Amino acid sequence: MSYKRLTPYLFLAPAILLFLCFTAYPIVASLILSFQKLEGGTYVFAGLANYSRLFQDSVFYEALKNTFIFLIVQVPIMLFLALVLANALNSRLLKLRGVFRVGFFMPAVTSLVAYAILFSIMLQDTGLINQFLALFGVENIKWLSTPFWAKFSIIMAMTWRWTGYNMVIYLAAMQNIPEELYEAASLDGAGKFRQFLNITIPQLKPVILFTAIISTISTLQLFDEPYNLTNGGPADATLTLGLYIYRVGFSYFDFGYASAMAYIIVVIVAILSYIQLKVAGDD
Amino acid sequence: MKKTSQKTNKLVSKVFLYFFLLVFLFISIFPFYWMFVGSTNHTSKMFTNPPTLTFGDQFMTNLTNLNDSIGIFRVLFNSLFVSLVFVVLSLLVCTFAAYALSKFKFRGRNTIFMTFVLSMMIPYQATIIPLFRMMTEFNLLNTYFALIAPQLCFPFAIFLMRQNFLAFPDSLIESSRIDGAGEFRIFWSVVLPSMKPALAATSIYLFMMQWNNFMWPLVAVNSPEMYTFPVALSSLIGISMIDYGQIMVGISIATIPIIIFFLLLQRHFIAGMLGSAVKG
Numbered sequence: 001m002s003y004k005r006l007t008p009y010l011f012l013a014p015a016i017l018l019f020l021c022f023t024a025y026p027i028v029a030s031l032i033l034s035f036q037k038l039e040g041g042t043y044v045f046a047g048l049a050n051y052s053r054l055f056q057d058s059v060f061y062e063a064l065k066n067t068f069i070f071l072i073v074q075v076p077i078m079l080f081l082a083l084v085l086a087n088a089l090n091s092r093l094l095k096l097r098g099v100f101r102v103g104f105f106m107p108a109v110t111s112l113v114a115y116a117i118l119f120s121i122m123l124q125d126t127g128l129i130n131q132f133l134a135l136f137g138v139e140n141i142k143w144l145s146t147p148f149w150a151k152f153s154i155i156m157a158m159t160w161r162w163t164g165y166n167m168v169i170y171l172a173a174m175q176n177i178p179e180e181l182y183e184a185a186s187l188d189g190a191g192k193f194r195q196f197l198n199i200t201i202p203q204l205k206p207v208i209l210f211t212a213i214i215s216t217i218s219t220l221q222l223f224d225e226p227y228n229l230t231n232g233g234p235a236d237a238t239l240t241l242g243l244y245i246y247r248v249g250f251s252y253f254d255f256g257y258a259s260a261m262a263y264i265i266v267v268i269v270a271i272l273s274y275i276q277l278k279v280a281g282d283d
Numbered sequence: 284m285k286k287t288s289q290k291t292n293k294l295v296s297k298v299f300l301y302f303f304l305l306v307f308l309f310i311s312i313f314p315f316y317w318m319f320v321g322s323t324n325h326t327s328k329m330f331t332n333p334p335t336l337t338f339g340d341q342f343m344t345n346l347t348n349l350n351d352s353i354g355i356f357r358v359l360f361n362s363l364f365v366s367l368v369f370v371v372l373s374l375l376v377c378t379f380a381a382y383a384l385s386k387f388k389f390r391g392r393n394t395i396f397m398t399f400v401l402s403m404m405i406p407y408q409a410t411i412i413p414l415f416r417m418m419t420e421f422n423l424l425n426t427y428f429a430l431i432a433p434q435l436c437f438p439f440a441i442f443l444m445r446q447n448f449l450a451f452p453d454s455l456i457e458s459s460r461i462d463g464a465g466e467f468r469i470f471w472s473v474v475l476p477s478m479k480p481a482l483a484a485t486s487i488y489l490f491m492m493q494w495n496n497f498m499w500p501l502v503a504v505n506s507p508e509m510y511t512f513p514v515a516l517s518s519l520i521g522i523s524m525i526d527y528g529q530i531m532v533g534i535s536i537a538t539i540p541i542i543i544f545f546l547l548l549q550r551h552f553i554a555g556m557l558g559s560a561v562k563g
Contacts, residue, residue, distance in 0.1 A: 007466045008387035012395065015380035018436035022414065023402055029413035085307060088300055102549055103308045106315070108556065109545045111495045113513035114534035117520060118318055121527055126330040128317060134332075164311060168553055221406045224497050228517055242498075245408045250502055255412050262409040269404055 034259035043256065050260035060261065062236045063244040066151070070222060070240065074155045075215045079208065081159065082166035087196055089167070090174045101171065104164035112161070116228035119157040120144065123229075147237030150230050154238055157225055166211050173207040174200065209280040216272050220265050241265055318538065321531035329527045341528060349529035353515040354508065355536070362512040365430045366493040370486050373435045378482070380436070381444035382470055386456060396445075399438040407498060415502050429503040430511065434493075440485050447481035448474070484555035487548065491556070494541070512537055 037046035054060050089100055107115065122128045123143035130140050143149045177200065185195050201208070223242035226232055232239035232247075241261065249258035317336070321329055324339035349355055383389075384396050414433055415424075423429045451474055459469045475482075500511040510518065516533045519525070545552050 003387065003460065003466055005389070008383040008389045008392075011379045011383035011387075011470070014376045015399075015436045015441065016395070018376060018432070019399070019402070022433040023405075023410060023436065026410035026413035026417070027402075027405055029416075030409050033412065085304075088304055091300075094300070100304050100308055102546070103311050105549075105553065106542065106545065107311055109491065109541050109552065110315075111513055111516075111534075111537045111541070113495070113497050113517050114537040115314075117516060117530060117534050118314055120520065121321070121329065121530070122314065122317070124330060126332070128329075128334050131332055131334045160310070160314070165556065169557055172557060217404065217406070221408060223408075227497075228520065242406075242408055246498070246502075249412050250415075255416070259409075259412055262406065262412070265406045266409050269406060273404065 030259045030262060033256050034263050036256045038254070038256065046256065050257050053257065054260055054264065059236060059239070059244065063239045063241050064264075066236075066238060067220060067222065067240045067242075069151060070155065070158070071216060071219045074158050075212065075219060077155070078159050078163050079166055079211055079215065082163050082211075083170055083201070083204075083208070085163070086167045086170035086174060087200060089171060101168065105168050106164065107161050108165035108168075110161070112224040113228055115161055116157065116225045119153065119160075120229045123153050144230055145234050147234055150234055150238045154225055154229060157229060158219075158222075162215070166215070169207060169211055170204060173204050177203045205280060209276060212280070213273050213276055216276065217269055220269055220272075315538065315542070318531055318535055321527065322535040324528065324531075326526055326528040329531070342532065345526075345528040345532040348526060349532050352519060352526075352529060353510070353533070355515075355533075357508055358510050358512050358515040359536070361427075361430075361509060362494060365427060365511060366490050368427070369431050369435070369493045370489045372431070373437050373440060373489050374482065374486055376435050377437055377440035377485070378444050378475075378478075379470075381441045382448055382474065384441070385445045385448035386451075386453070386474075399441055403438045403442075411499060411502060414499075418503060425504050425506050425509045430500055430509075433499065434496075437489065437492075440489055443485050443488070444478075444481060447478055451477065480551070480554070483548075483551045487552055487555035491541075 033043065034050055035045060035047060036043040037049055038044075085104060088094075089097055089104075094100075124130075125140060125142060125145075127143075129143070130138075133141065141149055143153045181199050181203070182195055185199055190198065221242050222240045223246065226238045226240050226243050227246070230238040232243050241264070245258045245261050245265075248254050248261065320336060320338055322345060323342040324335055325341045325344075328335040328339060346355070380399075384392060410433075418424050418429045455473060456469055459473050464473070495513065496511070497513045497517070500514050501517070504510055504514065507515070507518070516530070516537060519530050519533065
């Protein structure tokens with residue numbers, strides 16, 4: 001070793017210091033807080049009280065259910081759409097590839113708050129989307145004020161925002177698939193669809209897994225969209241875990257209870273990531 | 284005979300392909316157009332039948348109204364200041380750390396790296412309450428410090444930069460050591476200059492992250508003159524009489540610079556957003 005032993009630690013020091021203060025400490029403090037309750041102005045140990053209260057809280061179940069609906073419906077639709085679009089764009093013969101790629105990616109760079117507000121305006125009863133649908137004879141849809149359509153609206157908005165992002169990841173990964181695989185399949189008489197199913201998807205497996213995990217983690221934390229589009233309504237139909245934690249923490253200032261809920265998300269993230277790795281992993 | 288039918292088949296699938304892509308292109312970019320149109324029209328034009336799709340002359344009125352509601356220059360300054368300071372500091376901290384983690388062998392290296400990587404899995408919500416209490420305790424709510432400091436050590440940026448340092452030849456560092464250069468000098472004048480593309484991509488990623496950040500600023504700041512732009516925008520939709528004209532100007536201002544920036548630098552942009560997801 002030709003450098004001083006301390007050198008690497010000096011380079012690391014600022015990061016470690018900041019990490020300890022603003023990441024490690026809060027993670028631990030939050031866990032401790034989740035076992036505490038406010039009594040007479042101070043937090044006291046309350047065992048599993050917060051957690052047992054959670055399991056009897058119907059609003060929590062509603063938030064949990066909604067979050068999972070978003071996860072189960074939106075993530076697969078978005079990832080599948082992204083795969084199909086990437087596959088369509090991957091052909092070298094296609095003209096205007098760059099234009100399509102940039103255009104599809106554009107929603108992914110806009111501010112989450114700005115796009116959520118934009119969608120909330122377009123989805124008003126007399127808004128643009130209903131006007132457009134009226135051209136095809138579709139009756140006025142109450143997008144934001146009925147439980148079903150409010151959920152649908154959030155799913156639609158998220159799909160608009162994130163599909164292009166995932167598409168670009170797939171597109172980049174597709175460039176690394178050896179051309180010979182397709183040529184060989186072509187000679188064997190496999191059509192484009194077969195090639196997509198039997199070559200593209202298996203070759204992209206690690207990348208699909210990566211996008212699935214990232215999307216799962218971010219959907220479980222979903223906050224900006226429901227806050228700005230529907231504020232959780234109508235009747236909590238779009239209330240997510242992230243939004244409920246914010247409400248409990250910063251409207252009711254029940255920090256212990258909110259922390260317990262945050263840790264439920266930590267546990268769910270861990271379990272789902274583990275399952276996804278197991279299912280899609282190379283066994 | 285067979286040849287011509289194959290040709291028509293190809294043509295049909297090609298037409299179908301372009302149609303499919305054009306529909307999606309339209310869906311992707313039309314909302315932006317409508318937003319710009321909206322920002323130049325009076326609120327009442329947002330909900331007319333048939334929809335208003337042409338530019339109007341109300342932009343300045345809407346902008347004035349928006350400024351009256353949220354103090355647009357102040358909140359834009361806040362967002363820009365916070366984002367730029369964040370990018371510079373975070374880039375320094377994370378690049379230093381990434382360099383140590385990729386170019387030196389020392390005890391605890393893997394543990395530290397794995398801790399950083401695993402912390403990316405911890406949801407935001409699990410840290411936000413202790414952070415809030417910490418800032419309250421030290422009287423730091425409504426300060427730039429509160430907005431900037433908590434995420435400076437950004438594990439994903441460390442991860443990105445580390446990937447790039449790994450590709451840098453060790454022999455160059457060794458030979459600089461033999462020439463007697465100090466460690467910091469080697470880092471600064473030998474290694475960093477060849478990292479420009481990686482630094483560009485990482486800083487774009489960090490900038491976007493901070494510029495769009497919403498939940499933490501919403502919690503850390505409650506006086507309107509310290510609002511960041513997203514928080515100020517969001518505050519506009521809570522009130523009863525919503526003036527959509529000024530909101531459209533607001534979200535256009537939040538979007539236009541990013542889009543211009545994106546169109547100019549889209550290669551770096553996409554690299555920054557992708558990270559090393561694709562290299563693995």
